[in-house]
Amino acid sequence: MQKSGHYEKNEGDVANIFYFFHDVTDYSGILRRLQIHALQVKLLLMLTEEQVRHIAKLARISLTEEEVKKFTVQIGGVLEYVDILQEVDTEGVPETSQVTGLTNVMEEDVIVPSQSSREELLGCSELPVESHQIRVSRVVK
């Protein structure tokens, strides 16, 4: 997927607003400006509608055309904002996946009482249950 669109620092541009976030930590000022600019937002394309449709397909979520339009702007805005991470020098810095420091947590392989019975678990489904299995729609035509 390619990034599309480019940014100019003009008054009222979405990108201009987001530069505020890391130049100045004036949160209440930011809120005021965003309230004004929310009405004037131009469609700056960090993301195309085509890309949004593709992502929704990957995530198995159906969207209306109106949602596609709205999310393209909103998600594009968030992606533009998180780009400030690129300015951080992370040379030689390891990733943090979790903060406990735990590795290879093991336990004895013994049978313990289950929290719920098989019937209780199957009872959570709205779909028909047959022979302890949940019956789903046809997978292939």
Place this chain on the structure above:
Amino acid sequence: MELKGLTIRKAYEDLRAKKYSSEELVTATLERIGAMDGDINSYVTVDEDGAYHAAREFDKKLAAGEEQHLLAGIPCAVKDLIYTKGVRTTCCSPILSDFVPPYDATCVERLRHNGMVMIGKTNLDEFACGASTEHSCFGVTKNPYDLERVAGGSSGGSAAAVAADLCVYSIGTDTGGSIRQPAGFCGVYGMKGTYGRVSRSGVNAMASSWDTVGPMCKSVEDIAIVTGVMAGHDRRDMTTPNVPVADYSAVLGAGVKGMRIGLPQEYFGGGVDPEVESLVRAAVARLEKAGAVIVDVSLPMTKYAVAVYYVSIPAELSANLERFDGIRYGKKAVDAENLVDAYFKARGAGFGAEIKRRIMIGTYVLSAGYFDAYYKKAQKVRTLIVRDFEQAFEKVDVLIGPVSPTPAFKVGELVDNPLAMYMADALTIPVNAAGVPGLACPCGTTAGGLPVGLQVIAPQFEEGRCFQVGAELERL
């Protein structure tokens, strides 16, 4: 009996002194909910039968002279993100609007074992994604101090219920500030414990490496009591280290003489509302008078925390919400042509806008070609945030700062502007990134009567320091 300001400690004493029974306490609470919650909207489900059953159990045992825990017989509310057996748990999402879990979360199990009386389940932003409880499918929870303003989020219902005395204490979750921020907005105490202090088993996962569970109460002692019951290693949650749970009551009276309190310069100044800052600084001044040493520190990575969060959380959330497809649980798809169509339709109909946005951001940043630039990068910056706190704690015992840059905002003010809403958590998110504990404490109200909260932050597993400082602040 007086429900206003009723703490666990006071209720415990009153119940033992037979001033009222647990059953009467439940009745009074339900009446108050009937009178006030129509306006506040803190409860999603009220479980009258369950509450009375537990209350009568308590009363019976008390009459028989059996010893019961400090918090037995006392009404509490549980955030609707946390699974309760036999009681509807919706996560405030359309996809789970009729879901009844077949088991209790570990934290609920531990509370029940000690005699908790659960009044019901409280409102939250859908799947805990929000800072105002405006993203709930059951409507927003209003701030009891000003019904035109939000209670905060995502544990808005839990905070408002305690603030309005619609329960004595409640349980919430905190992934980016979701206990501390609403606690601050509603003028109550809220504890985000160390990551892994309280088991997440049975708590609907949002971001598995960030989520925590904690209490919201009317006093520091109550926070310490409830934390003590819920905390500890759980074989069902392999991210709960085998660290013993301290006797928190021991530190409540210790005072702050000689304690080094750090003020991160990034948590004050230009970005923070002047009234919020002055109330927090005034509280710190009181602590200084009581013998604490105040030290200026710096957490330079603070300004990147929101960006780290909005890459990491959507990524982890998108994985955690994959299971919601209307097959084993949740609302099934209507008119699906085949299985894949069923997924699209169930999820398309079942998720609110904010959830769809976050799942899609997460899907994008984890996808091939973008994983290194976004997710891996965010994880590296997270390491730098962890180091910020480690370095600060070499110089000080605790850190103090505001919980939120502003007091409660108006309903509707930020809801159409996702990014503006995200900035509401700018001061709470770094604490979750580092997995360290933070206790939100009320420190006054603005001229307009809105509560302001500060947070006391300590190193991992040093909850006791948070309670020690919080208890002293309570006294001053």
